[in-house]
Amino acid sequence: MRPSRTRRASALALVLLAAACGTSAATGGEAATVAPASAGRTAYPLTFDNCGTRVTFRRPPQRVLILNGTSVGEVESFLLLGLERSILANAQSYGVSDDPSMTARIKALPTGGLTMNKNFDVPAEQVLKLKPDLVVSTWSGGFDPARGFATREQLAAAGITSVVNPVNCAMGKPEATEQEKRAYRNQSINSSLEFLSLLGRVFDVQRKAFDLIGRLRARVESVRARVAALPPRKVLIAYPGMAMMNANGLPAVMTGGIYDDVIRAAGGVNAFAGQTADMTRTLNREQLATAQVDVLVVGLFTPAEKGAEAAAKLFAAYPHWAAARSRTFTVVSDGVYLGPLNAWAVEKISKVVHPGG
Template identity: 55%
Template sequence: MLMTTSACGKGDTASAVVTQASAPPPVTAAPTAYPLTIDNCGRKVTFDRAPSRVVLLNGTSVAEVESFIALGIVDRVLANSQSYGVSDDPAMVAKVAAVPTGGLTLNQNYEVPREQVLALKPDLVISTWAGGFDEKIGSADRDQLAAAGINSFVTPANCAFGAPVPRPEDEARYRAQSVESSTELLMQLGQVFDVQQRAADLVNGTRSELAEVSRRISGKQTKSVLVVYPGMSMMNNNGLPAVFGGGVYDDIIARAGGTNPFGGKSTAELAEINAEALASAKVDVLVIGLFQASEKAELFADDLFRKFPQWEASKTRTFTSVSDSIYLGPLNAIAVRKIADAAHGA
């Protein structure tokens, strides 16, 4: 299911309306047959059984640990280095904190050093991005792990991210990230850990939630939705709130009946957004991203409304907040619903 728009003129969001696309068929599941061999970023990985000693690398992600929690397989985690200060699921922060850390500490590159990984003797190491296995940042690379009899896995949508020589198909997959990329991660983990029915149930539940939002906002006027993380201003070269766009962020906004004024831009382009660009952007709905529990969305919104009074969102005080649900992971339906509620009262 993907939200689409129609308009009288190209790029004329003022006259665009949300249209409803048909939902994909339900996902089905079957037990995993071992040995199981999968293709992961062009690398063949074979599992003789479901892994039971898993290390989750950091990569400033929570997609993987939250997927393990959603699938009910945290008992397979030997050591987790992923965390986030706040969640759109009220129970998630505590659940992540309860996952064993194995005494891991991060190096200056915010990743788990190879010595710590090898000392734990895991049977699987998971990274959210290909660059997590780069020895230049102090990590064990995939060949070093294989030599020690340890399997490795990269979240499929991020196979090109940080890869020295990414395959064209992985580059295309990275550029086309969407809510379905979160689905792909859940289904792949479900297969590896023989919990495919749980994965299918999660995916079908998410698709059902998204279909309901799609039905409710169909025919309503498309809104311009800006997503910013004020607490991540270090990502913007001009000291402004980090602006999020492209990939899964654009897809979530589209599914909520919106368009991103900075949609499709690369990380480098987003880092260069200045005050003039923000001032001239059409913003009907402001989405405040939260990174720490101490952050207050209302205060951030008030500050931006004062600085950019020309936004329609500033005039109507239309905003909402998200935290981890807008990233890759099992919570994307929450972000879609929250943005749709703010934009359309859906």
Template identity: 50%
Template sequence: MAGVLAGCSAAPAPTAEVEGDAQAGGSTAYPLTVDNCGYEQTFTEKPSRVVLLNSMSVAEVETLILLGLEDTILANAQNYGISDHPDMVEKIDALPTGDVEMAGLFEIPAEQLFALKPDLVIATASGGFDPSMGQASREELAELGINTLVSPANCAMGKENPTDAEIVALEDATVESSFEFVTLVGDVFDKQAEAEALVTDRRARIDAVSAAVEGLDKPKALIVVPSMSMMMPSGMPAVFLGGIFDDLLARAGTTGSLDGIGLDLRSSLNINPEHLSSADVDLLVIVGFMRDEDLDAEAAKLFEEYPEWDAAKTNNYVSVSDGVYVGPTNAEAIEKIAEAAHPDAF
């Protein structure tokens, strides 16, 4: 998943450089120029024919939906069929797909993207524009007058020569990185007031959770994604560490089960059964990634495999989905995790 391994401490991603009239809560005066991952993009008007690349993400399409921009979407390739937001699945299902055929690939092929004639293409990460994978490059799209955007926290992901700042933004992503993308979209689409309101609301919800659990004991929590076992060399469920994942746990009044054993974002693919069997797991955070997953059954399977976990002994787990990644639904995931970890606090 592009964006799956985004993050690693508590520093927000650097703010994108914007030239033009884009004052917080105000209105956008075009032309608006944005420096996005080292690519200068100039918007002469609000985009109206937007294509959202798959990127195995829903963060970008959800941001547009929550800002009331569904009418600008020409084709959306982002859809899990599951969400921590109660209305999101139905809203994403209702969007046009452009009838693209990805032919077994994870992304829209270049020829089909060109044929759609968008004025803006949005990807989760720089890898969404990789021509070696049959995708259109940002340079090719620029030659056709098509603007492109990448979530600023994920500039380094899939980029051949990322800057030091872009690497830090990726490894140190937090929920503030999610808010940065919301603000960027608000600037580009002249939805600054809506973006500011959304960020204010989500930040207030997260702060309320953190205040409710302040001073309480911090259970050990482990974030796993069973349906991503194909990403792990051992075939085990994917385990998420560092960055926004650690930030979510901290804001929910928990701490990571694998803290202190030398594992982080870069080494998470090397986690083995021995690491998990020796981990202190008071709460299992099990992440859904596909429609119709039986997460209850997946939790039971893990508890059977690791009966030594305290979470297995108490059957203590919580199911989340899109809210654990950089995106606009972090508040929902944090609320769910906190309520499972500290039921008496809510």
């Protein structure tokens, strides 16, 4: 039984706010020592440092547990690389996706009969009982015993390897290094591709990873080239269904890191560029009303939400936006998050930022 989306969003809010306060920044490719995916084969044993933990793979994992972590990027990466047969249990889901095929593919994956604890992830006893050979977490907090989760040391003692998405090493890691924190602040579309590269090495699917990364990068770079000479327009990414993340009950406005990078690739600039993730929590009505917004990007959190209706409500509430006067908006879901679907979001957003470009 999965927690409700409202409760999961609240958990996501806590994770983001912790990162903004500096207690859980994250780390990207800077901290990962795994070589990039190539056309070659993986030489086992494969050993590398992951968030300060030395991990070794003697063969491709066959029984993988993907923890929730209020993320969907890891399971989507597995699916795009054709690794679904290696998944013993998946705890990630979202219900709506910028890739029309993704929702059904995730739903078809085994869940292992797992249940979440009060901290919205799989408790230690269930992980150990399932006996996976690899546990994947989007953040270091997925192995925090204070939250009821199995530690990486416990898993290793049981013969279970663990991996954290390298860009999020410092999230939930109080002793995070400055390098790890800096990598999180600089999170970008490349960070999403780095996780695909890591999986390519671990599972000996480097050719697939190499080709996939090339295709995804080419889609993004094609858009960048098309809009490069055009003046950037102010873009606001707002998730009305995540209003529980904002102290004032406003839509969750996404800023910094990968959100800014996705907008830049599409030919825009974030309406709140230069702000940290803390803006999501602290944004007030006056700041939102006076923001320069040429293009509204409505983020969907649940399948029940209607993007056009949400846009109309925001335009009525903030009529001074240029986007409200021109009715300029588009709708995204998971493509602006850390994960392999950034190209989908870049393409969608670019079509309204520079429709004739």
